[in-house]
Amino acid sequence: MIWDSRRLTQLIDVARGRVPAERCLRHCRIVNVLTGRVETSDLAVHGGFIAGWGHYEALESIDAENMFLCPGFIDGHIHLESSLLSPIQFCAAAAPWGTTAVVADPHEMANVLGLEGIRYLLEATDGLPMDVYFNLPSCVPASPLETSGAVLRGSDLFPLLRHPRVLGLAEMMNFPGVLASVPEVIDKLLLFQEHCIDGHSPQLSGLDLNAYLAAGISSDHECTSLQEAREKLSRGMVLMIREGSQSKDLARLLPAVDDHTWPQCLLVSDDRHPDDLLREGHMNAIVNHAMALGLEPVRALTLATWTPARHFRLGRQGAVAPGYQADFTLSPTLTPWVPQRVFKKGREIARNGKILVPGDLFQSHSPPESPMALAPPSPEALAVSPQPGLLRVIEVQEGSLFTRQLLVTPKVEKGQVAVDLDRDILKLVVFNRYRSDCPPSLGFVRGFGLRKGAMATTVAHDSHNLMAVGTNDNDIVHVVETLRRVGGGMAIGSTEEPVAVLPLPIAGLMSDEPAWEVVERLEILKARAASWGCRLHNPLMALSFLALPVIPELKLTDLGLVDVSTFSFVPLFQTQ
Incomplete structure (x- = not known):
């Protein structure tokens, strides 16, 4: 968002009640992830942002019918490629479930097509009714033990750092390379020291874990046990609790979330297959599973909204509060969370499981040619x-x-x-x-x-x-x-x-x-x-x-x- 004096002044005037808001949602039960409570109020939206709560005049009023309203879901770690869907079709499938932002690792595409593949994803996700952020892939190839379609060094990634939707460095899978201070790995870590660097370090512990964290790596989604999760939390690591289509860690790791550790925890999918996406949902399914396992409902919602926004420094996302981006969903019940209406930047984009965005948005971008040099097998x-x-x-x-x-x-x-x-x-x-x-x-x-x-x-x-x-x-x-x-x-x-x-x-x-x-x-x-x-x-x-x-x-x-x-x-x- 590029602000100017007119836009900012107008939002201030709406928030003060001096001029009508574009729209106001009446009779909401707002899930306040900042306090952990549910509060009943009207919600004013203007220019894609939340102006405030309270009594507001508006050009359009929407009766929320006492439904619960919470921030749009943010998936803090996903590979879009694992949905088997193009970015546009992924958005059309995931947005009706209440997902308004994702942090994607284009690792799969990059291993096949290199920088050309990453640029395709950046282009294909531009202007969607979902914020698609990226962490640049750290390991292309993932290791020297396989042959990929590309090799990306730190110098290759550097030009992409200026892109406004690039947040940092994605999962550093080559933890042996970190511990051994391999020059190519060190180059990438140095390049991203002022950005988020996500980790990938299954079973890493003790002094080796200390060294891995000392390199500036701040998160992990590959914990294999509750004990491992607690050790990593104790050393300042952000715990990404994964519940994907293939790897399911929620039941095992959820006890690590308590009154002290929850600000360091977030729910992620990593990989969401298309059949699960259509039938069960996306982040809503993970949140509901966490609730079913005993996590307090507002906290479960917080781990899919506020904590990922904080980890990735998304300053105006992840909460329903004045000045925040107007991304939210409405559900008739707190538990389970059933997104009936989904709003992105104050505009309703999905209702009752159906995308409302005009179909001409969902035109395919031409991808690079897929490599297939394999000779006929025998x-x-x-x-x-x-x-x-x-x-x-x-x-x-x-x-x-x-x-x-x-x-x-x-x-x-x-x-x-x-x-x-x-x-x-x-x-x-x-x-x-x-x-x-x-x-x-x-x-x-x-x-x-x-x-x-x-x-x-x-x-x-x-x-x-x-x-x-x-x-x-x-x-x-x-x-x-x-x-x-x-x-x-x-x-x-x-x-x-x-x-x-x-x-x-x-x-x-x-x-x-x-x-x-x-x-x-x-x-x-x-x-x-x-x-x-x-x-x-x-x-x-x-x-x-x-x-x-x-x-x-x-x-x-x-x-x-x-x-x-x-x-x-x-x-x-x-x-x-």
Whole structure:
């Protein structure tokens, strides 16, 4: 907002009651996150800002019908790409649930398209009826243990710091690099010392945690236990309590929020998948879950409004008070919070779950071309010869990004290590989609339960190569080839049945279709996976995190099998 004397003088005059407000909401029960109380009053709005509470004349009066009114929700850490929706379609899906601002990490897009991808997101989020702020990605690539589509150094990020919606540096996943004072990491930390620097440090403790915080990093959304959360809070860290579609930490970490620590806590989604977004909501669903777990309602709302605004220094957002941006929602009940009407800068943008903004706003911006340099795959390239020792197998855990390492005696058929359906051991493959001359990386996984066919996706955190899991090599190759031809997306099928595909033309990460259409296609994929024996709630999303080499314990990247605890490659077979 650029102020001038006329705008400021007019707001002062309205607040004093000397001239009528643009509109006044009558009979509100205002959730005051500054005091923790609910107060009944009228609310005057003018020029996109709150003029004040009390008796006001207005050009337009809206009867709030004694509904509760609270600030618009702010998601303090989200990857827009994980919604599988373009920024415009994400806004259309999330705003009706009461979200009026998000702080996004364009890490996924940047790993595929570099600066070009970040600039696309900045352009595509400009002028939306939702404030989309950004923290610039700190780790592109996420680690030296994988191949991404780009490499971004501090000098590459520097020109973007001047953008008004860039707030700071996003999750510093390379905590070993911080602790070792790796020059490239230090350069980025120095560049952002006067800005917010978000963290990502699962299980970091003691002196190493001290060192990580001393580098200027101020938050974490990767706590694995209540004890870890309390230690980080005690040392001044802001606790982002995540309740996303894939990783759910709220029940475990909520006891860390008390009368002393709540100002250091906020609720975040991190990743919100499109089906969850349409059916359950966004921040409203997390707030309601926190209430159901026993968190006092006004405090729950505060952790999705006031505390994220304070952490990210959003000076006129996060509260309903004079001079604040007029972002708020109305709900007939305090608990659960059911956003029936949503206002952004004083203008109603959604009602009863439907966006009210004119459709011409939701025109797509042309994204950069999505990379797909992968050559046609062959079954022969997927063969694994047996070796001495036990086979390392990745075990998936439902509702968590963490995996376990299993050591098993391999099943051998025709001189090759084979899939073992009786023990639910499937083949896992990662193809480098940025280069045509790289062989696939091979591994094995347990926990999918798939009895036939194969699944593949170009949403494969964090470098987003093409990843597949399957019951046999021919099906894996068939599904991968189908996905290669469409240029990226998610797919499931076999050589005996048609391959079902969700195309993701924007960087192989996002669709440009409306949310309902994306969800329809995703449901087809999930239903087929379930009919073929898969036990996971969202198998393609679970698959997408098996290449993430910064979350313990064992992962597979395009370069090989990674032991995250040692941040190093390990062979497929462990010898005695």
